[in-house]
Amino acid sequence: MKKTLAMAALTAFSLPVLAQNSVTLYGLIDEGLDYTNNTAAGKAYELQSGYAQGSRWGLKGSEELGRGLKALFQIESGFNVNNGKLGQGGLGFGRQAYVGLASERFGTVTLGRQYDSLVDYLAQTTANGNWGGYLFSHPYDNDNTDNTFRVNNTVKYTSPGFAGLQFGGTYSFSNDTNFANNRQYSLGAQYTNGGLLVAAAYLQANNPSASAGGAINNGGDENFVAKRLRVFGAGINYTFGATTLGFAYTNTGVDQPLSSGYVGAITPVAGATLSSLRFNNFEVNAKYQFTPAFYVGVAYTYTRASFNATSGQLHPVYHSAGLMADYNLSKRTDVYLQGAYQHAGGDRTGTVLDVAYVPGASAVSSTSNQFVLRAAIRHKF
Numbered sequence: 001m002k003k004t005l006a007m008a009a010l011t012a013f014s015l016p017v018l019a020q021n022s023v024t025l026y027g028l029i030d031e032g033l034d035y036t037n038n039t040a041a042g043k044a045y046e047l048q049s050g051y052a053q054g055s056r057w058g059l060k061g062s063e064e065l066g067r068g069l070k071a072l073f074q075i076e077s078g079f080n081v082n083n084g085k086l087g088q089g090g091l092g093f094g095r096q097a098y099v100g101l102a103s104e105r106f107g108t109v110t111l112g113r114q115y116d117s118l119v120d121y122l123a124q125t126t127a128n129g130n131w132g133g134y135l136f137s138h139p140y141d142n143d144n145t146d147n148t149f150r151v152n153n154t155v156k157y158t159s160p161g162f163a164g165l166q167f168g169g170t171y172s173f174s175n176d177t178n179f180a181n182n183r184q185y186s187l188g189a190q191y192t193n194g195g196l197l198v199a200a201a202y203l204q205a206n207n208p209s210a211s212a213g214g215a216i217n218n219g220g221d222e223n224f225v226a227k228r229l230r231v232f233g234a235g236i237n238y239t240f241g242a243t244t245l246g247f248a249y250t251n252t253g254v255d256q257p258l259s260s261g262y263v264g265a266i267t268p269v270a271g272a273t274l275s276s277l278r279f280n281n282f283e284v285n286a287k288y289q290f291t292p293a294f295y296v297g298v299a300y301t302y303t304r305a306s307f308n309a310t311s312g313q314l315h316p317v318y319h320s321a322g323l324m325a326d327y328n329l330s331k332r333t334d335v336y337l338q339g340a341y342q343h344a345g346g347d348r349t350g351t352v353l354d355v356a357y358v359p360g361a362s363a364v365s366s367t368s369n370q371f372v373l374r375a376a377i378r379h380k381f
Helices: 002-019 117-125 128-132
Strands: 021-039 042-049 056-066 069-078 096-103 107-114 151-158 165-172 183-193 196-206 224-240 243-261 274-291 294-309 312-314 316-328 333-346 369-380
Touching (some): 117 196, 128 316, 151 183, 224 274
Antiparallel strands (some): 021 042, 021 369, 069 096, 151 165, 165 183, 183 196, 196 224, 274 294, 294 312, 294 316, 316 333, 333 369
């Protein structure tokens, strides 16, 4: 009898505690067939994984601590469906890995490998960071709105909402005796009111990928390797009825590029020294929801680059356009068709900047034009 009473008492006290804990297993698989009309070796037909969204699986959970405070965590692994390899340079949890505390009144602080403020706030105003994905990125994903890199050793703060306004920032430690060697910091804010979304963000990274244990090092997935990387921008989306219209501007400065990453292929001719690169991206995008299950989106980006070398300053330009149609077969499964086109023009630099390269294409084009077509299926679980 005593055992029965003891078990009943233990159950009574345990159930409320257990009810305050939650762990969720989730994931997404994005797989499709890509056709690239022009690469250095000719046409390409490929099965590719993770374009509209990166294929991934993860665990996330929280524990209520009382008084509006809770502990939380998330670990997320990217992978390639075609060969089973891990994404993000082979990292076990390369997409995200963090733990932290959240307060209803004061906001959230998390520690670990995370997204920066460009991704958290500004990317949602772009086609690639919202509904389009990889093929709709700005040239070389120069502004990281398609999260080519994540940031390690990061402390992130996210505010609670204040009448539609939310803000936050990140600081990523170098974990080096040289405090500024491969560190990162970013700030961002976003305001929503009905169908209106306005956002702005700033990021600076010092010596990204200069050390293996620093803020930015994705095993070759980073977009630029340089002495200093600075990105800032702002964007706006407005939804009325079934239509969403958007505009985004970003400015990327790559100072003293180093001989690795994408920049390693951008070598000036005749022994000149490349001192800096700059990309100004102007994007307009639109999406129309024909039915709850079917939408069509379109985007155009004009990019003006500044190629600053000891031999002078040159200005390559890029015209990038994309079209996407998506149909939901169910709440968790959809099929989509995408096409992306890029034309490279402006000044000739004598480097890879002179030819087209749609982000996600199998290789750079052999000419100033390139087109990629993708038909895919996406399943969420």
